[in-house]
Amino acid sequence: MIEKRCHSKESMKKNNKEKKEKIGRNDICKCGSGKKYKKCCEVLIKETKYTLGQMVSSEKCNYVLNYLNEQEIYQKYRFIDITDDLTTENYREYQMKNYNHNIVMIAEKKENNMGVFLERDKEDLVTNDIILLYAGSYRIINSENIARYSFTGFI
Numbered sequence: 001m002i003e004k005r006c007h008s009k010e011s012m013k014k015n016n017k018e019k020k021e022k023i024g025r026n027d028i029c030k031c032g033s034g035k036k037y038k039k040c041c042e043v044l045i046k047e048t049k050y051t052l053g054q055m056v057s058s059e060k061c062n063y064v065l066n067y068l069n070e071q072e073i074y075q076k077y078r079f080i081d082i083t084d085d086l087t088t089e090n091y092r093e094y095q096m097k098n099y100n101h102n103i104v105m106i107a108e109k110k111e112n113n114m115g116v117f118l119e120r121d122k123e124d125l126v127t128n129d130i131i132l133l134y135a136g137s138y139r140i141i142n143s144e145n146i147a148r149y150s151f152t153g154f155i
């Protein structure tokens with residue numbers, strides 16, 4: 001099922017706002033905790049990005065996420081979108097952090113994560129536009145053809 005980000009949703013909304021307002025790391029956090037930002041929501045964002053992913057997904061990612069969520073095999077797994085944060089440098093970190101979490105990560109091919117695709121997609125780099133990560137493995141697919149793939153195993 002798609003992640004319901006109850007508690008963290010509000011915190012992260014606040015943090016997105018804070019970022020726009022350029023809150024200093026030593027300023028008092030605007031969530032009302034009374035702690036410095038660097039010891040409060042900044043930490044939360046750093047830690048939760050691995051298990052929550054980003055708050056807003058593109059139309060393409062939403063299409064893929066909705067499709068996968070309808071597949072019987074994925075009913076007990078959770079999907080997160082890591083498109084905007086994924087890079088060749090943190091790819092391994094994402095895989096390791098979520099190795100045992102029943103979390104399937106999804107990323108749409110973009111400039112920041114292009115390297116991840118380049119290193120792995122030997123077949124059709126032009127049309128394939130989505131990478132799915134799960135338990136240390138991955139699958140690169142073309143979102144337009146998603147109905148043609150078989151999802152009988154994990155990704």
Ligand SMILES: [Zn+2]
Nearest residue numbers: 029031040041
């Ligand atoms: Zn805070």
